[in-house]
Amino acid sequence: xxxxxxxxxxxxxxxxxxxxxxxxxxxxxxxxxxxxxxxxxxxxxxxxxxxxxxxxxxxxxxxxxxxxxxxxxxxxxxxxxxxxxxxxxxxxxxxxxxxxxxxxxxxxxxxxxxxxxxxxxxxxxxxxxxxxxxxxxxxxxxxxxxxxxxxxxxxxxxxxxxxxxxxxxxxxxxxxxxxxxxxxxxxxxxxxxxxxxxxxxxxxxxxxxxxxxxxxxxxxxxxxxxxxxxxxxxxxxxxxxxxxxxxxxxxxxxxxxxxxxxxxxxxxxxxxxxxxxxxxxxxxxxxxxxxxxxxxxxxxxxxxxxxxxxxxxxxxxxxxxxxxxxxxxxxxxxxxxxxxxxxxxxxxxxxxxxxxxxxxxxxxxxxxxxxxxxxxxxxxxxxxxxxxxxxxxxxxxxxxxxxxxxxxxxxxxxxxxxxxxxxxxxx
Amino acid sequence: xxxxxxxxxxxxxxxxxxxxxxxxxxxxxxxxxxxxxxxxxxxxxxxxxxxxxxxxxxxxxxxxxxxxxxxxxxxxxxxxxxxxxxxxxxxxxxxxxxxxxxxxxxxxxxxxxxxxxxxxxxxxxxxxxxxxxxxxxxxxxxxxxxxxxxxxxxxxxxxxxxxxxxxxxxxxxxxxxxxxxxxxxxxxxxxxxxxxxxxxxxxxxxxxxxxxxxxxxxxxxxxxxxxxxxxxxxxxxxxxxxxxxxxxxxxxxxxxxxxxxxxxxxxxxx
Numbered sequence: 001x002x003x004x005x006x007x008x009x010x011x012x013x014x015x016x017x018x019x020x021x022x023x024x025x026x027x028x029x030x031x032x033x034x035x036x037x038x039x040x041x042x043x044x045x046x047x048x049x050x051x052x053x054x055x056x057x058x059x060x061x062x063x064x065x066x067x068x069x070x071x072x073x074x075x076x077x078x079x080x081x082x083x084x085x086x087x088x089x090x091x092x093x094x095x096x097x098x099x100x101x102x103x104x105x106x107x108x109x110x111x112x113x114x115x116x117x118x119x120x121x122x123x124x125x126x127x128x129x130x131x132x133x134x135x136x137x138x139x140x141x142x143x144x145x146x147x148x149x150x151x152x153x154x155x156x157x158x159x160x161x162x163x164x165x166x167x168x169x170x171x172x173x174x175x176x177x178x179x180x181x182x183x184x185x186x187x188x189x190x191x192x193x194x195x196x197x198x199x200x201x202x203x204x205x206x207x208x209x210x211x212x213x214x215x216x217x218x219x220x221x222x223x224x225x226x227x228x229x230x231x232x233x234x235x236x237x238x239x240x241x242x243x244x245x246x247x248x249x250x251x252x253x254x255x256x257x258x259x260x261x262x263x264x265x266x267x268x269x270x271x272x273x274x275x276x277x278x279x280x281x282x283x284x285x286x287x288x289x290x291x292x293x294x295x296x297x298x299x300x301x302x303x304x305x306x307x308x309x310x311x312x313x314x315x316x317x318x319x320x321x322x323x324x325x326x327x328x329x330x331x332x333x334x335x336x337x338x339x340x341x342x343x344x345x346x347x348x349x350x351x352x353x354x355x356x357x358x359x360x361x362x363x364x365x366x367x368x369x370x371x372x373x374x375x376x377x378x379x380x381x382x383x384x385x386x387x388x389x390x391x392x393x394x395x396x397x398x399x400x401x402x403x404x405x406x407x408x409x410x411x412x413x414x415x416x417x418x419x420x421x422x423x424x425x426x427x
Numbered sequence: 428x429x430x431x432x433x434x435x436x437x438x439x440x441x442x443x444x445x446x447x448x449x450x451x452x453x454x455x456x457x458x459x460x461x462x463x464x465x466x467x468x469x470x471x472x473x474x475x476x477x478x479x480x481x482x483x484x485x486x487x488x489x490x491x492x493x494x495x496x497x498x499x500x501x502x503x504x505x506x507x508x509x510x511x512x513x514x515x516x517x518x519x520x521x522x523x524x525x526x527x528x529x530x531x532x533x534x535x536x537x538x539x540x541x542x543x544x545x546x547x548x549x550x551x552x553x554x555x556x557x558x559x560x561x562x563x564x565x566x567x568x569x570x571x572x573x574x575x576x577x578x579x580x581x582x583x584x585x586x587x588x589x590x591x592x593x594x595x596x597x598x599x600x601x602x603x604x605x606x607x608x609x610x611x612x613x614x615x616x617x618x619x620x621x622x623x624x625x626x627x628x629x630x631x632x633x634x635x636x637x638x639x640x641x642x643x644x645x646x647x648x649x650x651x652x653x654x655x656x657x658x659x660x661x662x663x664x665x666x667x668x669x670x671x672x673x674x675x676x677x678x679x680x681x682x683x684x685x686x687x688x689x690x691x692x693x694x695x696x697x
Binding site: 016022028029030031032033034035036037038175176181182185188189192193195196289290291292293294295297300302304305306307308 | 480481482483484485487488491495498503504527528529530531532533553554555556558559561576577578579580581582583586590601603604605606
């Protein structure tokens with residue numbers, strides 16, 4: 001299966017990186033002049049690479065032989081029985097390093113090599129993108145520095161150790177809220193000073209042009225594969241697709257193949273934290289306002305003076321006060337629907353999937369599961385058991401066991417995960 | 428008011444201008460105004476007032492620390508405009524240096540109008556290049572405000588020409604590939620960048636001044652930069668001075684005056 005071909009959709013950005021045009025749209029490039037030449041160079045290199053069959057073939061081969069792709073499309077039978085219609089899981093958790101992110105970093109690192117640069121930098125929240133970047137750097141023999149908020153280095157200590165073992169230098173960032181957004185700021189500062197020999201492996205489909213489109217191109221294999229797998233097996237497209245959205249790379253990777261399939265409903269599930277009516281959430285599209293953050297106009301959690309508000313999610317990987325600009329565009333045009341899922345709902349879904357299917361999802365992915373089950377229950381009522389909901393299971397939950405142990409009190413003899421998760425599933 | 432007046436005056440004295448930066452609201456709004464007035468009294472020709480922002484990608488740790496303290500102290504965009512009004516009242520051209528989102532959030536047209544009515548000369552926009560700035564350029568032109576965009580050592584000739592053509596007031600040449608912060612040696616990238624920028628200015632038949640920023644912290648460095656640039660921009664060294672005297676404001680202001688005088692002598696030696 002060829003996964004990576006540069007194809008366009010009706011929702012792509014224009015040549016300047018604007019989704020929906022420069023006047024009212026999202027994206028663009030709000031960056032220091034010092035980085036503009038590098039962004040221009042990257043834009044040209046990415047477009048040339050995606051048009052070069054040799055690059056595409058090499059990328060495909062690496063994904064297949066090294067990263068273990070295409071990932072399976074799995075019919076979750078016990079979960080399906082529970083909701084009354086078909087639930088399909090795109091098993092990105094089975095990829096090398098345990099998440100969809102390996103696609104993006106292998107693409108960007110291959111491009112780095114093609115551009116003749118010798119060092120990569122990356123930012124990371126949960127550590128998954130950092131681990132993936134360190135992995136790709138090791139694979140291609142590149143120096144690697146990863147910026148990580150000091151709050152996150154503490155809550156994701158195992159991933160810090162993984163990055164170190166893979167040969168990457170991890171720099172804890174103390175400034176601001178000491179989380180993902182500050183790690184991005186620090187990586188951008190490094191990049192301003194090192195841009196002649198360093199590539200910035202951006203971890204999500206956000207940031208200045210060309211990152212949102214380039215990251216989408218490298219991750220769109222998720223949707224291309226899933227679309228083909230679903231058609232091949234069931235002869236129809238899914239009625240709905242769903243993914244979690246922090247910055248939004250796994251979601252845009254899934255959505256892209258379906259954007260021009262008008263009959264496929266598209267759902268993005270945002271981290272609702274302790275509730276979108278509290279200050280403790282990261283539901284950027286649901287509760288944010290148009291603004292500029294990290295080089296793009298998008299929806300941003302901000303106060304009335306335009307200062308970024310610190311976000312909260314039980315998932316470090318979703319704890320980001322911005323969102324990729326293409327998601328903002330898809331929300332504004334109504335092509336995709338973005339809804340919040342709370343910490344509690346996500347944790348309940350994490351337990352539910354673990355117990356019904358034997359799959360421990362990342363807490364990020366558990367947001368998608370929780371939201372998709374709501375969609376599935378409604379679709380089952382409307383269309384019956386033949387309705388199909390396809391969910392991107394973007395990553396595995398090993399990295400989140402610390403959070404799960406604390407949240408559920410696991411490891412105690414009397415640990416009770418939740419009423420819903422422990423009740424006997426249907427079927 | 429345009430900053431051009433200050434550069435004409437400096438040129439008449441056959442010297443470079445000294446451009447001084449401090450963020451508004453540090454250590455508090457009144458204290459920030461006091462510090463900026465010291466810069467004016469001790470010899471700065473042009474004042475830049477930083478609008479503290481939560482995600483300053485071009486700033487090093489020194490300026491970020493002061494800006495964060497100002498934000499923690501509750502500084503608002505309206506306080507920045509109040510600071511501009513107080514400093515511009517001295518007759519010294521006063522610009523705001525700001526990341527873009529706070530302006531967009533305030534409302535571009537409203538910000539331009541309020542800045543102009545506060546007596547501000549214009550804006551310096553570190554994360555807004557002219558090709559992303561049609562709305563700001565239109566508003567600035569309507570309100571007779573300076574538009575100061577940045578050029579960098581990595582800028583292509585085309586981009587230098589495009590940037591210079593969009594600037595009013597002066598051009599901000601970033602001397603190093605890096606963020607704000609003092610450095611022990613001046614950059615060898617600054618001279619060639621100024622030469623390229625001057626060539627672009629000359630190509631337009633303009634006399635737009637070219638100022639150099641990022642890294643200057645003492646009179647000797649100022650003198651060196653002043654030998655080839657129309658203006659020397661100093662920020663982190665001033666901020667550092669205030670941070671170093673956080674527990675004694677009077678001593679901080681005295682040290683700030685002494686540093687400003689040293690730099691002012693420097694631009695007169697260059």
